Amino acid sequence: MQSLTLQPIRSVRGAVTLPGSKSLSNRILLLAALAQGQTRITNLLDSDDVRYMLEALQQLGIDLDLSADRTECALSGAGGAFRADAQTLFLGNAGTAMRPLCAALCAGVGEYQLTGEPRMYERPIGDLVDALRACGAQIDYLQDENYPPLYIRASGLNGGLISIRGNISSQFLTAMLMAAPLCRDDLTIVVDGELVSKPYIHITLDVMARFGVQVDNHDYQRFFIKSGQKYQSPGEIMVEGDASSASYFLAAAAIAGGPVRVIGSGKNSVQGDARFAEVLEQMGAQVLWGDDWIEVRRGELHGVDVDLNHIPDAAMTIATTALFAKGPTVIRNVYNWRVKETDRLTAMATELRKVGATVEVGEDYIAIQPPERIQSAAIDTYDDHRMAMCFSLAALGDSPITINDPGCTAKTFPAYFDLFEQIAQR
Numbered sequence: 001m002q003s004l005t006l007q008p009i010r011s012v013r014g015a016v017t018l019p020g021s022k023s024l025s026n027r028i029l030l031l032a033a034l035a036q037g038q039t040r041i042t043n044l045l046d047s048d049d050v051r052y053m054l055e056a057l058q059q060l061g062i063d064l065d066l067s068a069d070r071t072e073c074a075l076s077g078a079g080g081a082f083r084a085d086a087q088t089l090f091l092g093n094a095g096t097a098m099r100p101l102c103a104a105l106c107a108g109v110g111e112y113q114l115t116g117e118p119r120m121y122e123r124p125i126g127d128l129v130d131a132l133r134a135c136g137a138q139i140d141y142l143q144d145e146n147y148p149p150l151y152i153r154a155s156g157l158n159g160g161l162i163s164i165r166g167n168i169s170s171q172f173l174t175a176m177l178m179a180a181p182l183c184r185d186d187l188t189i190v191v192d193g194e195l196v197s198k199p200y201i202h203i204t205l206d207v208m209a210r211f212g213v214q215v216d217n218h219d220y221q222r223f224f225i226k227s228g229q230k231y232q233s234p235g236e237i238m239v240e241g242d243a244s245s246a247s248y249f250l251a252a253a254a255i256a257g258g259p260v261r262v263i264g265s266g267k268n269s270v271q272g273d274a275r276f277a278e279v280l281e282q283m284g285a286q287v288l289w290g291d292d293w294i295e296v297r298r299g300e301l302h303g304v305d306v307d308l309n310h311i312p313d314a315a316m317t318i319a320t321t322a323l324f325a326k327g328p329t330v331i332r333n334v335y336n337w338r339v340k341e342t343d344r345l346t347a348m349a350t351e352l353r354k355v356g357a358t359v360e361v362g363e364d365y366i367a368i369q370p371p372e373r374i375q376s377a378a379i380d381t382y383d384d385h386r387m388a389m390c391f392s393l394a395a396l397g398d399s400p401i402t403i404n405d406p407g408c409t410a411k412t413f414p415a416y417f418d419l420f421e422q423i424a425q426r
């Protein structure tokens with residue numbers, strides 16, 4: 001396993017053009033594949049998660065033409081649900097491929113095996129499978145009950161009234177919503193209990209609307225989708241910059257100077273993670289907002305006690321920013337950190353302690369008391385891109401920080417460490 005040692009960084013400054021959003025790239029690709037007409041997608045993210053979606057669509061017979069740098073894609077939609085022969089689709093550890101494809105495939109015809117990396121087999125999918133079975137889907141678990149790999153015998157989905165649990169992942173509801181217009185009848189989806197990561201549902205509804213499908217949204221608790229609506233290509237569509245990827249650069253600016261401007265996501269962003277900058281502001285940073293950019297400068301940072309359920313991915317960046325704040329920081333309501341790329345509550349606590357922080361972890365929160373001085377450490381990343389990226393901030397202290405397996409950023413941001421170096425001043 002390779003490692004990367006970051007020498008201490010004195011300050012940061014500059015502008016970063018963000019790669020395309022993972023959440024938007026995979027939603028747009030899937031809906032373009034289900035739509036009538038050709039879609040030209042620009043600023044597509046080139047990363048492992050998107051590659052798995054692209055490869056799956058090609059295996060499903062979708063004709064697509066990628067530019068040499070893989071950030072532009074012309075795709076001819078199937079004009080409805082997939083009808084393919086038995087296929088094994090390998091989806092890595094991409095939640096945004098596994099969950100939405102599972103539902104979309106059930107809406108069509110064919111037999112499919114959905115597989116992935118070992119960690120994917122530890123990430124639950126039972127709540128989605130239950131909802132799909134309530135619409136008549138035939139899905140079998142090939143190993144453990146409630147987890148991939150899955151075997152799907154697809155013959156279309158019925159409509160009606162179904163409920164879905166939303167307390168583990170919003171991606172289950174996203175998957176049902178995107179498949180809903182393909183159902184034989186109108187579909188009403190009721191969320192059973194709490195819904196986590198709610199802003200991602202806003203992204204889903206926004207992309208569906210751009211492909212011509214209307215959803216009646218009753219306060220994110222009940223959704224009605226009229227059947228017979230067809231996804232229509234919008235012609236050309238540009239992917240917004242990734243707001244979760246922006247968080248590392250903005251946090252670096254809040255800690256060590258700036259200004260740093262991220263370009264591609266701003267006050268008009270459809271992504272909930274753009275609101276990460278509000279948390280930095282609450283901690284004492286100075287934030288400027290443009291339509292499609294955000295700029296941050298250093299402030300005297302102080303710890304905060306915050307519920308970050310709405311921005312679970314960017315919330316990890318607050319955990320390492322807390323190393324530089326005065327006083328403790330508590331991040332609450334992030335139980336589902338435990339079912340993502342790794343158990344992020346445990347991993348975060350272990351690695352924060354290595355650099356000298358005092359950390360308390362509960363079932364759904366983490367409390368971080370920063371150290372007097374950040375200690376040099378070799379950070380394990382647990383095959384979790386966000387562990388690697390958010391711990392790069394620890395190099396803004398005055399000790400070198402080693403990141404083990406920095407290549408794991410390939411999941412969503414292969415060029416991360418190159419861009420981070422470009423804003424670093426030593």
Ligand SMILES: O=C(O)C1=C[C@@H](OP(=O)(O)O)[C@@H](O)[C@H](O)C1
Pocket residue numbers: 022023024095096168169170171174196197200312313336
């Ligand atoms: O829908 C999406 O694009 C995502 C939803 C979130 O997952 P959960 O809903 O499981 O929290 C987020 O963590 C993930 O990176 C992307």
Ligand SMILES: C=C(OP(=O)(O)O)C(=O)O
Pocket residue numbers: 093094095096313340341386412
């Ligand atoms: C949780 C994440 O990914 P996924 O889309 O696989 O759920 C993430 O990117 O932090």
